[in-house]
Amino acid sequence: MRVPRIHSDALNGAVYDVARRVLTVEFESGSVYEYLDVEPELYDELEAAQPHPWRVVGERVKGHEYRRVR
Template identity: 45%
Template sequence: MKRERLDSSSLASAGYDPAAHVLEVEFHNGGVYQYLEVGDEEYEEFRAAPSKGRYLNTEIKPDHPARKLTSPRRRR
């Protein structure tokens, strides 16, 4: 899935598959997650949110199943 860079302190990029209703998010720490059953309107609200990290934490994570694609990088 193609992701767009975000201006966010916690999120590096995000992409959306409208046919599958999947929001894919890459965190600055390298972790990539897909949030399932995210509607088009909800994705547009996420994109328009002044704090995308806050929106993800309060509106997406509590209500949508997620799957981890890659784990966060470990700090050395």
């Protein structure tokens, strides 16, 4: 699992599990979502796009199947 934190104005953090291909995102509101079958390259783009990663790749992430965790 890749654990580097995302520093953003919209996200508290994000963690990418390489083995499961799951991107877990915690938003400033406290909501947590898991996005399924996310390509590692998309997480790399998210990580590189700080301080506004959700603006840069959020629409592409939201195109994946997801579930609300909290």
